Amino acid sequence: MSNDATSNSWSRRQILQWGGAVGLSFAASAVAIRAFNRQSVITPPPMRDLDAESPGFLPVKFLRSFDYGKVVKENGRTVREFTLNAKTTPVQLDKANSFITWNLNGQVPAPTLRATQGDRIRIAFYNQAGHAHSLHFHGTHPSNMDGIKPVKQSKVFIYEFDAEPYGVHPYHCHIEPVTRHIGKGLYGMLIVDPPQPRPLADEMVLIMGAYDLDENRQNELYAFNGLPHYYMHHPIPIKKDRLVRLYVQNMIEFDAAASFHLHANMFQVYPTGRTIHPAFETDVITMGPAERHILEFSYKYPGQYMFHPHQDYMASAGCMGIFDVIS
Numbered sequence: 001m002s003n004d005a006t007s008n009s010w011s012r013r014q015i016l017q018w019g020g021a022v023g024l025s026f027a028a029s030a031v032a033i034r035a036f037n038r039q040s041v042i043t044p045p046p047m048r049d050l051d052a053e054s055p056g057f058l059p060v061k062f063l064r065s066f067d068y069g070k071v072v073k074e075n076g077r078t079v080r081e082f083t084l085n086a087k088t089t090p091v092q093l094d095k096a097n098s099f100i101t102w103n104l105n106g107q108v109p110a111p112t113l114r115a116t117q118g119d120r121i122r123i124a125f126y127n128q129a130g131h132a133h134s135l136h137f138h139g140t141h142p143s144n145m146d147g148i149k150p151v152k153q154s155k156v157f158i159y160e161f162d163a164e165p166y167g168v169h170p171y172h173c174h175i176e177p178v179t180r181h182i183g184k185g186l187y188g189m190l191i192v193d194p195p196q197p198r199p200l201a202d203e204m205v206l207i208m209g210a211y212d213l214d215e216n217r218q219n220e221l222y223a224f225n226g227l228p229h230y231y232m233h234h235p236i237p238i239k240k241d242r243l244v245r246l247y248v249q250n251m252i253e254f255d256a257a258a259s260f261h262l263h264a265n266m267f268q269v270y271p272t273g274r275t276i277h278p279a280f281e282t283d284v285i286t287m288g289p290a291e292r293h294i295l296e297f298s299y300k301y302p303g304q305y306m307f308h309p310h311q312d313y314m315a316s317a318g319c320m321g322i323f324d325v326i327s
């Protein structure tokens with residue numbers, strides 16, 4: 001990666017954190033994203049609207065944002081440095097419900113971190129929240145980097161490990177009760193790209209989460225990328241016949257599983273992102289907690305198509321979105 005991209009990463013992070021609040025145009029952020037995203041040089045169609053009422057909770061931006069970190073070379077090796085700040089932030093989930101989230105960098109889900117297999121990952125974790133938290137990554141690493149030890153309020157911990165193996169890896173807080181810490185919003189995705197990059201595609205992240213508003217160990221609201229019903233009211237534009245690559249992850253607590261169904265199409269499945277070639281094709285896939293996959297498809301016909309769990313109670317409670325296929 002070039003130095004160019006390195007300097008862009010910080011400005012983009014600032015854009016992500018502050019851009020929504022000041023009404024930055026999506027076109028400008030798309031340029032910034034494209035400038036430092038090595039693989040996705042595809043320009044996605046612009047989305048209709050940017051809601052600024054919940055800064056930090058901007059599913060439009062989150063969808064196609066990948067944080068490649070600040071790149072430094074150490075003994076010829078690529079090291080990617082990330083900063084994650086645990087915070088406590090209220091968010092308006094819908095007209096009726098606000099919720100105190102525990103989050104990273106003021107957003108739910110946390111930033112999507114991205115590296116290539118064999119890179120070194122270094123994460124400065126600052127706990128600025130009111131509780132002890134930690135960062136536990138899936139993937140392969142030594143036990144002292146497994147993130148099960150609490151990092152107390154106002155403390156810092158540096159997590160450092162090799163990016164391996166390639167695939168899609170959740171990360172989340174691992175402080176007891178873990179269900180509560182994840183349910184409050186402390187989760188995200190680490191994408192480790194294979195040494196030989198996947199083919200160009202319009203890449204997006206869809207993380208399924210849920211909110212237990214009254215703490216009765218049942219979810220009342222569900223969401224893709226943090227805000228219930230968001231992509232239903234803000235359909236995601238995609239180009240007809242263009243390859244779409246979804247990184248889909250289930251971070252819903254309390255429900256035994258969640259499925260993902262795409263309307264009027266089939267998708268190729270790369271389980272856990274751990275294969276280079278698709279394992280099978282289907283139009284609905286079921287994921288247990290923390291399960292994740294890469295799904296690929298393209299649409300043959302223009303029009304609007306729903307995506308949602310096939311469990312209707314989850315879809316009708318917010319985990320619902322629409323792809324708007326344009327010619």
Ligand SMILES: [Cu+2]
Binds near residue numbers: 132133134173175
């Ligand atoms: Cu926690």
